[in-house]
Amino acid sequence: MIEIKDLKASVEEKDILKGLNLNIGPGEVHAIMGPNGAGKSTLGNVLAGREGYEVTGGSATLNGKDILDLDPEERAREGLFLAFQYPVEIPGVSNLEFLKASVDAVREQQGKPALDSVQFLKLAREKCKAVNLDQSFLKRGVNEGFSGGEKKRNELMQMMLLEPSLCILDETDSGLDIDALQVVAEGVNAMRDANRSFIVVTHYQRLLDYIVPDYVHVLANGRIVKSGGKELALELEEKGYGWLENGNDNGAE
Amino acid sequence: MATNAEIESQIKAREYKAGFVTNIESETLPPGLDEDVVRFISAKKGEPEWLTEWRLKAYREWLTMTEPDWAHIGYPKIDYQDISYYSAPKSMDDKPKSLDEVDPELLAVYDKLGIPLHEQMALAGVAVDAVFDSVSVATTFRDKLEEAGVIFMPISEAVHEYPELIKKYMGSVVPQRDNYFAALNSAVFSDGSFVYIPKGVRCPMELSTYFRINEAMTGQFERTLIVADEGSYVSYLEGCTAPMRDENQLHAAVVELVALDGAEIKYSTVQNWYPGDENGKGGIYNFVTKRAVAHTNAKVSWTQVETGSAVTWKYPSCVLKGDNSIGEFYSVALTNNYQQADTGTKMIHMGKNTKSTIISKGISAGKSQNAYRGLVRMGPMAEGARNFTQCDSLLLGDKCGAHTFPYIESKHPSAVVEHEATTSTVSDDQLFLCQQRGIDTEKAVSMIVNGFCKEVFKELPMEFAVEAGKLLEISLEGSVG
Numbered sequence: 062m063i064e065i066k067d068l069k070a071s072v073e074e075k076d077i078l079k080g081l082n083l084n085i086g087p088g089e090v091h092a093i094m095g096p097n098g099a100g101k102s103t104l105g106n107v108l109a110g111r112e113g114y115e116v117t118g119g120s121a122t123l124n125g126k127d128i129l130d131l132d133p134e135e136r137a138r139e140g141l142f143l144a145f146q147y148p149v150e151i152p153g154v155s156n157l158e159f160l161k162a163s164v165d166a167v168r169e170q171q172g173k174p175a176l177d178s179v180q181f182l183k184l185a186r187e188k189c190k191a192v193n194l195d196q197s198f199l200k201r202g203v204n205e206g207f208s209g210g211e212k213k214r215n216e217l218m219q220m221m222l223l224e225p226s227l228c229i230l231d232e233t234d235s236g237l238d239i240d241a242l243q244v245v246a247e248g249v250n251a252m253r254d255a256n257r258s259f260i261v262v263t264h265y266q267r268l269l270d271y272i273v274p275d276y277v278h279v280l281a282n283g284r285i286v287k288s289g290g291k292e293l294a295l296e297l298e299e300k301g302y303g304w305l306e307n308g309n310d311n312g313a314e
Numbered sequence: 315m316a317t318n319a320e321i322e323s324q325i326k327a328r329e330y331k332a333g334f335v336t337n338i339e340s341e342t343l344p345p346g347l348d349e350d351v352v353r354f355i356s357a358k359k360g361e362p363e364w365l366t367e368w369r370l371k372a373y374r375e376w377l378t379m380t381e382p383d384w385a386h387i388g389y390p391k392i393d394y395q396d397i398s399y400y401s402a403p404k405s406m407d408d409k410p411k412s413l414d415e416v417d418p419e420l421l422a423v424y425d426k427l428g429i430p431l432h433e434q435m436a437l438a439g440v441a442v443d444a445v446f447d448s449v450s451v452a453t454t455f456r457d458k459l460e461e462a463g464v465i466f467m468p469i470s471e472a473v474h475e476y477p478e479l480i481k482k483y484m485g486s487v488v489p490q491r492d493n494y495f496a497a498l499n500s501a502v503f504s505d506g507s508f509v510y511i512p513k514g515v516r517c518p519m520e521l522s523t524y525f526r527i528n529e530a531m532t533g534q535f536e537r538t539l540i541v542a543d544e545g546s547y548v549s550y551l552e553g554c555t556a557p558m559r560d561e562n563q564l565h566a567a568v569v570e571l572v573a574l575d576g577a578e579i580k581y582s583t584v585q586n587w588y589p590g591d592e593n594g595k596g597g598i599y600n601f602v603t604k605r606a607v608a609h610t611n612a613k614v615s616w617t618q619v620e621t622g623s624a625v626t627w628k629y630p631s632c633v634l635k636g637d638n639s640i641g642e643f644y645s646v647a648l649t650n651n652y653q654q655a656d657t658g659t660k661m662i663h664m665g666k667n668t669k670s671t672i673i674s675k676g677i678s679a680g681k682s683q684n685a686y687r688g689l690v691r692m693g694p695m696a697e698g699a700r701n702f703t704q705c706d707s708l709l710l711g712d713k714c715g716a717h718t719f720p721y722i723e724s725k726h727p728s729a730v731v732e733h734e735a736t737t738s739t740v741s742d743d744q745l746f747l748c749q750q751r752g753i754d755t756e757k758a759v760s761m762i763v764n765g766f767c768k769e770v771f772k773e774l775p776m777e778f779a780v781e782a783g784k785l786l787e788i789s790l791e792g793s794v795g
């Protein structure tokens with residue numbers, strides 16, 4: 062699904078990713094954990110093509126296609142989805158209008174016919190329900206005045222509408238109470254599919270109780286320093302990251 | 315990868331779709347202005363003596379006045395002797411009596427602009443008066459309007475057919491010596507529309523005038539007069555375009571609205587004069603005086619979408635003369651490249667319990683300057699008067715400017731004036747969120763800008779709200795699609 066080879070990237074001339082390897086097959090869920098400032102968000106941003114994140118080496122291919130030269134919107138249309146750690150507000154642009162523009166753009170790329178307004182509204186209402194958001198959120202400005210949990214659920218709704226092939230969730234659990242966390246986890250689990258992969262960035266084992274990963278990786282100092290099964294998360298919870306930070310830097314296979 | 319920096323370069327190259335020139339044989343007066351020119355224009359239109367004198371009086375006043383310099387705009391000195399004050403398509407010499415007699419080439423111009431004048435093709439429910447340079451070339455749906463008693467015709471014809479109405483109302487809202495540009499217009503005004511809605515009549519369709527400058531080196535000086543008699547209602551829309559030319563052209567219009575007791579006038583403008591190129595070369599200098607008088611219980615609402623012109627100087631105003639009268643001003647002004655706009659309104663509260671609302675949305679991009687200038691005056695009799703002003707600026711890029719100049723004068727202790735202002739930008743985070751959801755930067759910016767303008771667009775007649783949205787999109791669009 063996605064193949065990341067020796068990826069190096071810098072922000073403001075500071076090297077953040079220092080040769081990261083990660084290989085994710087279709088249908089797999091990979092959790093990425095690691096200390097603050099390790100480069101976890103940077104990885105998501107680099108893959109999504111955010112301005113200011115400069116790739117200085119390596120490659121990343123999504124479904125066999127090199128994505129690092131594509132514009133961010135092209136990567137999105139290729140099926141890459143990044144759920145933001147801090148979703149930004151866009152006042153004045155209604156959530157519905159935003160979602161429609163988004164779905165239109167992605168469907169066009171996939172050669173699917175555009176949905177008319179009625180069809181789209183029906184679909185959007187369905188997804189609203191699925192993430193436990195009131196219909197009134199469709200009319201409000203994008204994330205405008207939403208609580209932290211509502212923003213995250215709004216992100217999840219977008220993910221459901223776009224049906225991406227690679228979903229990157231960046232600390233989607235932070236700031237969520239247990240009920241909201243369960244809603245998000247259920248949403249993700251419902252979307253697990255043989256043709257869809259997930260990168261779940263989290264600090265807490267707690268989320269992984271609900272979204273059970275196939276693999277767990279530790280990202281420290283710009284590299285994957287340890288990989289393992291879901292038990293690794295428990296070990297990390299117990300021991301912290303200290304014992305790994307200076308460790309070997311074998312990438313995940 | 316697109317960023318704020320890149321939007322800037324994208325929006326630099328805007329595409330002006332109305333920029334074509336039409337080769338139509340015209341009769342154009344050589345540049346220059348003196349009393350003979352004023353007399354020539356008046357004679358050309360076969361005007362009665364009183365109107366010739368009225369023009370001459372204005373001309374003489376103008377000679378004693380000086381060009382205002384208080385606005386937040388800068389432009390090279392205008393040489394008024396370098397402008398031609400009259401230009402008309404030759405084919406209009408013998409007034410065509412119906413659309414069938416109008417030069418097909420002229421009609422084609424309007425087709426190309428998306429304003430078909432043939433009634434069977436015209437926008438349903440919209441009557442159009444098309445003004446080409448100095449003359450009106452066609453007015454559609456006149457018969458249908460006459461049935462309702464509505465008069466909608468070129469002002470040059472109304473002078474002959476309804477001299478009493480013209481005499482009574484022309485200059486009653488904007489006197490000849492009101493300001494420098496109004497005086498100039500009063501002396502040399504070319505054509506424009508006249509509307510009269512009889513007592514108690516609700517005008518059965520939208521009225522619209524479409525102004526087109528075609529000839530080079532000419533100024534356009536149209537004059538519009540709308541009188542809504544007691545208890546009547548009319549919605550009127552004005553649109554404007556001009557070819558792309560390297561030199562600047564002057565447009566100095568006057569619009570007067572009279573809303574008699576209990577009448578309502580809704581006046582909407584979509585102004586898309588040629589704005590000049592990305593280096594600030596060429597474009598229209600737009601110096602316009604628009605004012606309304608609202609009598610008892612009357613309501614006047616100005617809605618404007620200003621995207622064109624190199625320089626805009628324009629303050630559609632309401633004199634709330636009668637008790638309980640209402641004035642509204644909804645404005646979107648978008649400037650890009652080197653455009654400059656100084657626009658706003660004046661709400662003059664004279665009567666008791668008068669109300670006014672001002673919603674101004676300024677969008678600045680490129681190296682443009684965009685100023686809101688508004689006066690709210692509560693007169694000594696304006697007991698219980700209220701005003702609410704909201705003034706929002708959106709900056710695209712960091713080389714443009716947004717300015718707000720609110721003036722508040724209150725001479726009545728019970729009058730309430732509220733003013734709110736905000737300034738915002740489109741952040742890189744917002745753009746990235748859009749892009750990450752598959753939406754390209756251009757579409758994202760246009761969505762954000764449209765969202766910013768929503769409150770104003772909803773005041774436009776339906777058909778035009780959509781047009782206005784598209785116009786903003788085009789105005790911000792890069793040349794590569």
Ligand SMILES: Nc1ncnc2c1ncn2[C@@H]1O[C@H](COP(=O)(O)OP(=O)(O)O)[C@@H](O)[C@H]1O
Nearest residue numbers: 072073077096097098099100101102103104113
């Ligand atoms: N936009 C940015 N500007 C400057 N520094 C950044 C930016 N994004 C990330 N960094 C730096 O990169 C490093 C990794 O950050 P990040 O990827 O956010 O870590 P994590 O998500 O693992 O906590 C940190 O030192 C952080 O300060």
Ligand SMILES: [Mg+2]
Nearest residue numbers: 101102146232
């Ligand atoms: Mg992070």
